[in-house]
Amino acid sequence: xxxxxxxxxxxxxxxxxxxxxxxxxxxxxxxxxxxxxxxxxxxxxxxxxxxxxxxxxxxxxxxxxxxxxxxxxxxxxxxxxxxxxxxxxxxxxxxxxxxxxxxxxxxxxxxxxxxxxxxxxxxxxxxxxxxxxxxxxxxxxxxxxxxxxxxxxxxxxxxxxxxxxxxxxxxxxxxxxxxxxxxxxxxxxxxxxxxxxxxxxxxxxxxxxxxxx
Numbered sequence: 001x002x003x004x005x006x007x008x009x010x011x012x013x014x015x016x017x018x019x020x021x022x023x024x025x026x027x028x029x030x031x032x033x034x035x036x037x038x039x040x041x042x043x044x045x046x047x048x049x050x051x052x053x054x055x056x057x058x059x060x061x062x063x064x065x066x067x068x069x070x071x072x073x074x075x076x077x078x079x080x081x082x083x084x085x086x087x088x089x090x091x092x093x094x095x096x097x098x099x100x101x102x103x104x105x106x107x108x109x110x111x112x113x114x115x116x117x118x119x120x121x122x123x124x125x126x127x128x129x130x131x132x133x134x135x136x137x138x139x140x141x142x143x144x145x146x147x148x149x150x151x152x153x154x155x156x157x158x159x160x161x162x163x164x165x166x167x168x169x170x171x172x173x174x175x176x177x178x179x180x181x182x183x184x185x186x187x188x189x190x191x192x193x194x195x196x197x198x199x200x201x202x203x204x205x206x207x208x209x210x211x212x213x
Contacts, residue, residue, distance in 0.1 A: 014054075014055060017051050017055055020045040021045045022062075022065045023045070025065065026066070028041065029107050034114045035114055060121065063112075066112060067124070070105065070112070070125060070129070074108075074173075078097070078136055079136070085201075087190075087196065088191075089191055089197060090140045091140065091155070091186060092183065094137065094141070095182055096179075098159060098164070099164075099175070099178070099182060100135070103179075109161060109165070133159070134156055137156055138152075141199070143188075143199060143200075143201055145197060146196045147196060151190070154189045158185040158189065160185050163185075168181065
């Protein structure tokens, strides 16, 4: 009498294959292969292409793993606490943190940008990361809402990943030079206006003022 397949065994094998596929896919992206095919991923993972599509219905499903990896690996590294109320020093600390995080996340963001138009999950992730950048900048230098809107928006532009990408890709700068350039641009913008003084953290439940035209 033939023994029926063990459902738990099939599930375990499927989960194991899925983990191998995700790991292989992310490793290829980390190493600079921004558009790996299902066959390439299968080869890297040591499984068949059929297994890739058995675990992931389409490449969109696999790219959702890229979006989740961005959040899991890099969002915890975003600077959220500052040991000073000096606004310019907080800006410097934020830029140091961003240069480190942006440099390491480059392969993932570049791969996501390559496929963003085709995969809605990556477009959603892009919007989330932009929102996080803005929120962290607000927390760092404008929690009290005293910066004028033009200065804040200019700083938001030159401390963004989009600006970092221009420095690294379009201008072909090294990470260290890109970090210094970002710091110089942000410092120049900040010091062009009168110093608004130290940061005053808003009280719990109190919303900062929003600068307007």
